[in-house]
Amino acid sequence: MEKNNRTIVNAWCMYDWANSVHALVIISSIFPVYFSATALGASGTPDTNFFGLQIKSSVLFSYTVSVSFLITASLVPLCTAIADFTGKKKRFMQFFCYTGAISCMLLYFFTKDTLIPSVFLFGLSLIGWSGSIVFYDSYLPEIATEDKFDAYSARGFSLGYLGSVLLLLFNLSMILAPQFYGITEKSVPARISFLTVGLWWILFAQIPFHYLPAGKKKEKRDGNWLFNGFLELKKVYGRLKEQPYLAKFLSAFFIYTMGLRTVMYVATIFGATELKLPSQSLIITVLLIQLVGIAGSYIFAWLSGQIGNIYALMIGVAIWIGICAGAYHTTEAREFDIIACTVGMVMGGIQSLSRSTYAKLIPENVTDTASYFSFYDVTEKLAIVLGTFIYGAVEQMTGSMRNSILALLVIFIIGLLLLYRIPSRKVYHLKLDHREN
Template sequence: MKKNDPVVVNAWCMYDWANSVHALVIVSSIFPVYFSATALHASGTPETNFLGLQIKSSVLFSYTVSFAFLITAAAVPLCTAVADATGKKKTFMQFFCYLGALSCMGLYFFTKETLIPSIFLFGLSLVGWSGSIVFYDSYLPQIATEDNFDRYSARGFSMGYLGSVLLLLFNLSMILAPGFYGITDKALPARISFFTVGLWWILFAQIPFHYLPAGTPTREKSGNWIFNGFKELAGIYRELRRQPYLAQFLTAFFIYTMGVRTVMYVATLFGATELKLPSQSLIITVLLIQLVGIIGSYTFAWLSGWIGNIYALMVGVSIWIGICLGAYYTTEAMEFYFVACAVGMVMGGIQSLSRSTYSKLIPEHTSETASYFSFYDVTEKIAIVTGTFIYGTVEYLTGSMRNSILALLIIFVIGLVLLSRIPSRKVYHFGLEGNKN
């Protein structure tokens, strides 16, 4: 298909607009606050009974994220291999999208009495979101030329930030002024917010679903799809082993993503649990992160054009090290806001740049982009599983989230060292000189 088509590119970016409300409302803002309040023990302690176990709500939240992404990491590689082999990439993307969106809608029924099924719905929403993202990301090298990867990737993240802020502002208006909407139940606005996330996600996803190509089978229709999927996956793995710089990047990406994504999932809980900040302060923090994130995405796209992708990523990881140090010593709301602004500046930028850097590293003319991106996605999901598990375990053993932050700091330092070992001006495809990274 014709690359750099403005209609197709903008439609692709609209999936960021559609799905990012999940990351903002469900993962980062309203749901964690509602979850912490709803999961409180009858005695008022921050512990809850989950399947017979007494566990802190913040630890349960972290472990739910870990388990959900573990499921995704196991399922997605096979799905992407089958998608490439059969040409059904868009179909798989739609399946995971609807799974996540409908799970969000189901959270409308989240109360103290429905805690256990709601935890499972939260986990399924994460599976749906993360599963759809791998197919979404895999379209980038298919719809754009390499010189536009950084710019289009940043545009997608920026649209995601903007769209999610718009929906969050509407949801906040219900939470802060329920009487204006004729709502008397204090818990109802938050539950309606969860439903609107699923509705928003499904409705705006129809734009990319309409314009993105369905995909072309890379194999003849013979044999079992699942068996062919395993063969496809094994073939991609063999190709990855022939590309040392791609393997080095995935290793570094795995390490620093442990820190990045863990911060995304636990930042609100840190403010609520460790700093005892009120809900309004936490929501303001999340809005700051989103708005600054728009600037950050484009800043890192510009920076990569100036000093190269690897050096730009090293700058981002270095800032994350400073963020961890700042968060460890944070005790006041204003300090928390300052750290949040720094998080917003690098959060979207480093994710956007990681996606575009990987797009540059995969073979230029491959038709198996979904399978290649499955390795990227699995690396990211296992990183999330590992990071959130480490964070939750350190808190469980020491009783303090601040010690967990120190563990993340060490992770970022290791990631920076690994990035520094990757050539920063040129990459090589199958031993041949390639393009700038």
């Protein structure tokens, strides 16, 4: 395939535009606020009845994320291996995309009376969203040369921020001025927003689905597909012994992702439950995060070009440590807004750089990129499982989200120390140039 083809690269980036509305509306803004309000107990307490268990709505939200990503981590090795051997990578990407989008649309029926099925639909939307991204990410080494990874990855994240902001603005207009749309029932605007996420996701996903290649079919192998699927994951794990920098990066990535992605999923719940901030204020704050995030993606892409990916990532993780320290002491809306904008600046930048750094560290002669990105995404999913579980468990045991924030702070410190073990390729090449001169 011709690499750096403008049409194919732009089509690939458009999947960020398509799926990021799930990350913004369902994960970060409207749905968490709606979930927190709808899942309240009969007396208005934060505890809710889930299959006979009394559990805080915020903890239920966190545990749902944990279980969903645990399921995804179990499915990904099987699906990506089959995709590599059958050449049907795009088919699997489509399957997960449509599963997630349809689940979002069905959340339109989420009310107090449908809490349990809605929790399952929320989990299914997470599985569809995260599963499709596995295959989406794996296209990067196939469509671009290494020197373009950072720029194209940043372009994708920036388009994702921009597209999701446009849809959020429309949804926010319904929430703030329902009478303009002829809506009288209080819960309807939020529920319509879940419906629009699914429609937007499916509609714009047709662009990458049209232009991206289906995948290259490999020679048929003997054995059970299930066995071969996990054999591929085991094979990638075995290759890490021959690629020490890749192994060190994955261990650091696993740790700091535990903190980063957990903050993404629980930040709005923290503002609503711990700080008692108004729903509209929270949603507007999340909107600002997205706008700042567009600049953040490009800033970190530029920074990586100046000092190298690893040092740029270290700066980002160090900022996250400061974010957690600030969040622990936050008591006012203005303080929360400042921290939220800082989150926006580093959130997309670190995610974008992590993806491109991993792509750079994959050996150039590798053809089964889906299996390599399967390993990357399984690592990410397991990090989310552990991070959200730790966050929920600490809150459940101590009764305070602030203690959970402290746990995340420790996680980021460990992640920074692990990144410190990896030499920056930028600095390494500069030293070689200096010796040659």
